[in-house]
Amino acid sequence: MIATCACGQLKADCSGQPVRASICHCLECQKRTGSVFGTQSRWPREQVRLEGQAKVFRRTGDTGKTVTFYFCPDCGSTVYWEVPGLEGFWAIAVGAFGDPDFTPPTVAVYEDRRHPWTVDPNSVILDHWS
Numbered sequence: 001m002i003a004t005c006a007c008g009q010l011k012a013d014c015s016g017q018p019v020r021a022s023i024c025h026c027l028e029c030q031k032r033t034g035s036v037f038g039t040q041s042r043w044p045r046e047q048v049r050l051e052g053q054a055k056v057f058r059r060t061g062d063t064g065k066t067v068t069f070y071f072c073p074d075c076g077s078t079v080y081w082e083v084p085g086l087e088g089f090w091a092i093a094v095g096a097f098g099d100p101d102f103t104p105p106t107v108a109v110y111e112d113r114r115h116p117w118t119v120d121p122n123s124v125i126l127d128h129w130s
Contacts (some may be wrong), residue, residue, distance in 0.1 A: 003096035005077035010052035022107035039094035
């Protein structure tokens with residue numbers, strides 16, 4: 001499975017399956033993605049090969065710890081990041097895989113900041129756009 005930025009210059013080539021996929025509703029993920037939430041997959045570092053040049057952006061989270069994001073200097077897409085306390089893993093943006101059959105999220109965080117009009121990931125969607 002290969003995650004790429006929009007222009008394809010920055011890549012994360014992942015083998016096996018992620019240990020989890022999750023949704024984050026925090027305001028900083030909303031700002032980072034330009035969406036109403038962020039989605040991440042978590043991979044053991046030994047299962048990921050990174051390619052291309054990346055720029056780094058660091059920010060302090062609500063816990064006071066620093067998260068390090070890696071994004072393409074050409075198109076600006078964030079592809080992967082490091083989560084404090086999980087140094088053995090890479091977090092990789094689910095959307096960067098471009099795969100609608102990707103492992104669905106099983107965890108949601110910062111749900112108190114979820115936009116009320118978004119779909120609850122724990123609900124069943126009976127009607128959808130094709």
